[in-house]
Structure formats: structure tokens, C-alpha cells
Amino acid sequence: xxxxxxxxxxxxxxxxxxxxxxxxxxxxxxxxxxxxxxxxxxxxxxxxxxxxxxxxxxxxxxxxxxxxxxxxxxxxxxxxxxxxxxxxxxxxxxxxxxxxxxxxxxxxxxxxxxxxxxxxxxxxxxxxxxxxxxxxxxxxxxxxxxxxxxxxxxxxxxxxxxxxxxxxxxxxxxxxxxxxxxxxxxxxxxxxxxxxxxxxxxxxxxxxxxxxxxxxxxxxxxxxxxxxxxxxxxxxxxxxxxxxxxxxxxxxxxxxxxxxxxxxxxxxxxxxxxxxxxxxxxxxxxxxxxxxxxxxxxxxxxxxxxxxxxxxxxxxxxxxxxxxxxxxxxxxxxxxxxxxxxxxxxxxxxxxxxxxxxxxxxxxxxxxxxxxxxxxxxxxxxxxxxxxxxxxxxxxxxxxxxxxxxxxxxxxxxxxxxxxxxxxxxxxxxxxxxxxxxxxxxxxxxxxxxxxxxxxxxxxxxxxxxxxxxxxxxxxxxxxxxxxxxxxxxxxxxxxxxxxxxxxxxxxxxxxxxxxxxxxxxxxxxxxxxxxxxxxxxxxxxxxxxxxxxxxxxxxxxxxxxxxxxxxxxxxxxxxxxxxxxxxxxxxxxxxxxxxxxxxxxxxxxxxxxxxxxxxxxx
Numbered sequence: 001x002x003x004x005x006x007x008x009x010x011x012x013x014x015x016x017x018x019x020x021x022x023x024x025x026x027x028x029x030x031x032x033x034x035x036x037x038x039x040x041x042x043x044x045x046x047x048x049x050x051x052x053x054x055x056x057x058x059x060x061x062x063x064x065x066x067x068x069x070x071x072x073x074x075x076x077x078x079x080x081x082x083x084x085x086x087x088x089x090x091x092x093x094x095x096x097x098x099x100x101x102x103x104x105x106x107x108x109x110x111x112x113x114x115x116x117x118x119x120x121x122x123x124x125x126x127x128x129x130x131x132x133x134x135x136x137x138x139x140x141x142x143x144x145x146x147x148x149x150x151x152x153x154x155x156x157x158x159x160x161x162x163x164x165x166x167x168x169x170x171x172x173x174x175x176x177x178x179x180x181x182x183x184x185x186x187x188x189x190x191x192x193x194x195x196x197x198x199x200x201x202x203x204x205x206x207x208x209x210x211x212x213x214x215x216x217x218x219x220x221x222x223x224x225x226x227x228x229x230x231x232x233x234x235x236x237x238x239x240x241x242x243x244x245x246x247x248x249x250x251x252x253x254x255x256x257x258x259x260x261x262x263x264x265x266x267x268x269x270x271x272x273x274x275x276x277x278x279x280x281x282x283x284x285x286x287x288x289x290x291x292x293x294x295x296x297x298x299x300x301x302x303x304x305x306x307x308x309x310x311x312x313x314x315x316x317x318x319x320x321x322x323x324x325x326x327x328x329x330x331x332x333x334x335x336x337x338x339x340x341x342x343x344x345x346x347x348x349x350x351x352x353x354x355x356x357x358x359x360x361x362x363x364x365x366x367x368x369x370x371x372x373x374x375x376x377x378x379x380x381x382x383x384x385x386x387x388x389x390x391x392x393x394x395x396x397x398x399x400x401x402x403x404x405x406x407x408x409x410x411x412x413x414x415x416x417x418x419x420x421x422x423x424x425x426x427x428x429x430x431x432x433x434x435x436x437x438x439x440x441x442x443x444x445x446x447x448x449x450x451x452x453x454x455x456x457x458x459x460x461x462x463x464x465x466x467x468x469x470x471x472x473x474x475x476x477x478x479x480x481x482x483x484x485x486x487x488x489x490x491x492x493x494x495x496x497x498x499x500x501x502x503x504x505x506x507x508x509x510x511x512x513x514x515x516x517x518x519x520x521x522x523x524x525x526x527x528x529x530x531x532x533x534x535x536x537x538x539x540x541x542x543x544x545x546x547x548x549x550x551x552x553x554x555x556x557x558x559x560x561x562x563x564x565x566x567x568x569x570x571x572x573x574x575x576x577x578x579x580x581x582x583x584x585x586x587x588x589x590x591x592x593x594x595x596x597x598x599x600x601x602x603x604x605x606x607x608x609x610x611x612x613x614x615x616x617x618x619x
Contacts, residue, residue, distance in 0.1 A: 029606040062101035092129035093473040116162040119144040141170040175222035220253040250279035319347035397552035403604040406451025408541035413447040426530035450506040457487030536577035
């Protein structure tokens, strides 16, 4: 086993150096494309080696986990710990597979200490790396928390700490699951139970060196966030009773932190200071200018290259709140633009740094927080540009794919408008076939922009450079299937601007089958959308580019355009729109799509490469 993992690490090390989003600046277009092709060719070769190790050695071992010795269990745990790290070689999905198997092994041995260990690591790996898997995470933490009744029977401090960790994370996750009332009731009950438990341990002199307050304070922070959510909708119209509740909660959590910060190992104190500042601001005890200066002073204390958790909170989240309040508060109307301009650049810079420094769970939360809080600051086109910029930072091949999908979609839209304009009635408000023809350029531009944004939800999920090195795990397939809903979250606007409605339908429906019998998400029906023809076009364009890419994709062999079109025709009426599939029979349209793939695709990779470096220089 050790020899196999050493080989796997060696393969992963080479792949980490072969990342097409890390090319040096100053290359020509031909050099960029040449390096991309070379990297993909190398990674395809490495894929054969990694698949052999994982599929033929590791997974069979995990399937027969009951036969594992304690020595091999320790080695597998060490391997999983390395794979779950945020270092260059991390592969959290593979780590999760190992943790889940080791949990089965511990159950077969009836070893409660080991069961607790793997309950925690399954739960935290799911939560930290697999966004929107909270219900599965809490099931692991809840089972671990149930061992609290047997706390005194475990002499090993590490095992007792796993009980603490499971209890704390269970409490925290209650704030993220269920409807708002249910979340608050469950989380509050869990916090009170945990506080009583932890307090009894401290009073009895046990585990005095364990930072139990981390979890209790985290729970209070989530309670504060839940209470302030309504106020964030309109900070000038909340009831005095709710504001008093928020202030009381803020005073409690701030006092808890500052009273115990020397006794316990607690980090991120600015978060608790801001909770109090914000509550004082809501209550009218301090002005917005006072809040503003507090935040600017805290930001000035940090080094420009500090990307720690506390620094990220100060630089990004606090900038986000300042932009939000500046946009919302009526009395700031004459200073709004000045304040936004002052802090927006810093927020954009931090977002650009995040893909390299944080987990996808954190990135997703920060992106959604940023997008939902300040979408009104951007015009719709500016919002789209910002989100596309984040796509480029996160994963250049996804952005390049989106460029080509957009160009193919525009070409197909132009052809179909000429042939069957009535199929576009409703798109962008077109009232009849003649109106559609008169708006051909507008609709073609919309189709291209739809292609650009159709996959933006992928930036919220794990970017694992080794996903192309092996078959996807069940958890990875599940989170990838969430990217349409995540994309809608990133681009949806509170003002329900009609400019975004079509983009939302495209993002939501581009993986749904034409006849609604398959695909995802389950709660979307393409046929009910006014933009259904554009959605059908994007679905086909998406399949064409993904299957024929030989520059940026290492996980499959390139197919010819002829073969892909034949497959689309075979699936016509089920997966693909018959009208769109039939359009591919047109020689001129087919030739244009081939030109895009042969000429525009290499240019798109260079465009994405340049765009990424231009964005880095701007921030």
C-alpha cells in the first residue's frame, strides 16, 4: 500500500506542475496553446497510472476493509490526512472515500474511539470540501455527539476532543439546515445542551486546556447572523424588539470572547468585535461613519499579503458590508459612490486571491455573500462581468469552454431565427416572428452571453486538479449536479431585473433533457421557460464543445465533430431539441461550428489566459 501511495503522490506532484491556469505571463497565442496541449497530453498519460492505482489497488482494499490490520488502518489514516489537506496534492474526495471505509472498519471492530475519529473526519471533510452537503455532515456529527453520555469512559484526550468537536459542529450546522424557525429552535437547544455539558467538564477540572469555547462562540455567531439577516434586507426598518435582541446577543458573544481569549485558544477576534459594532450601529448607538472608521482602522492594521482567516474576514466580508450599507442607507446617497469606490477594489482583490488560499466551501460562502449583498451596486452587465472574472480566477478551462459555447450558440441562434423565428417568441420580450427577426442581433448577443455564464456555478465547488486524473466519486458527481442552482444564486438579483431572467433559465436548465425525463435539476422544466429555445441551443453547444475539446481537457479522448453530431441526432427528441439537432444538417452552419472549434477555440484559450493576467494586474 505504501508503495502505491508513493507512486500516486509522485503522479499528483507532476499534475500539480501541469496546471494550465498557472502559465507564466508574456506568452504568445501559439505558445499558450502549445503549452496547454503539452500539459493535457502529459496529464492523460498520468491519468492511466493514477486510475490503475486507485481502481485496481486502493478501492478493492477499501471494499474489503474488514480484513485491514490496525497497522494498515494507521497508514490509511495518514494517507487520508495528507489527501484532505489544502496543500498542492490535496484530493478531498479520495480522502473522504478512505474515511468512510475506515468508519466501516471501526464499526466492524466495535472500536468506539476509532468510530468517533472517523465520524468526525467524514463530517468535517464533507462540510469543508463539498458545499451543500450539510445534511450528510450533520448525520456524522450527531452520531459523534451522542457519545457525550459516555464521555467519562474515554481516557484518551484525543477521543474526548472528538466528542467536543462533533457536538460543536452539530450545533453550528443546525443553523444551516431546515426552515428559519426550525433552524433557530434546534440550534438554540443544541447550544444550551452543549454549554451545560462543557461547563460541567470545566467545573470538574477536566479538559481545561481544550478550546471548547470555540464551538460555543461559533454557535453564537451563527445565531447573530440569523438574527441580522432580516435587517440586512432593509437596515432602516427593523423592529426595536429585534434590534434589542441582536444587541443583547452581540454583547454576550463579545464579552464571552474577550473574557476568555487568554484562557482559551480562540482566533478571529475581529469577527466578534464587528458583531458588536454592527449591533451598536443598528441600535443607533454609533453612526455609520463610526462603523466605517472602525473597519478601515482594522483593515489598515493588516499586511497587504495577509490571507489568514481573520484578515480575509476584515478585508472581504467587512468590505462587503460597507458596500451594502452604503448602497442601502438613504442618508448616504450623496456619498454612496465614494464609499463604494473606496472599498470595492480591496474586496475584488481578496476574491481574486481566495481560490488559491481557501476551501471551496469558504469560497462559495464568500462569493454568495458578496453577490447577494452588493448585486444592486452593479448594473446587470457589470455583475455578469464580475462573475465571469471570478470564473477565470477559479478555473481558466471553464471560462474558455464558456466562450466557445457562447460562439456556437450565437451561430445556431442566427440560423434558427432565419428558419423558425416563431420558436423564439417570448425571448427578450419578442412578441411575434417579425419582432424576433427585427431583434436578431440582440438575441444572438444574448445567446453568446448565455453561453458565457451557463457554467458559473462551478466556481463555487471544489477545484481539484486531480478530478481529471481519476473517475469521479459519488460526492463529486453530486456537487457538480448542483452547479446550475449555485449559478442562479450568484447571478440572481434582489431587484429581479428582467435582464437576468433569461440567464437564470439558461443556467438552471442547460443540463435538463428536452423531454424532461432526465438531467438536472429536478425542479426545472425547460418547456415552461420563455427562453426555452436558447436553453436548448446552449445544451447542444455545451455538448459539442465538451466532447471535441483537445486543448484543455485531459479526462476523455477528443471526438470528431461528425461523431458528436451523430450522437446528438440519435438523442434528438429525448435529450436534445429536434429543431436544434436538425439544424446541424445545414452545411453552412456545420462549417461555421467547425471554424469556431478550429480557429476560435485556440484564440479563446489565449483570451482567457490574457484576461486572467489583466485581472491580476487590475487588483
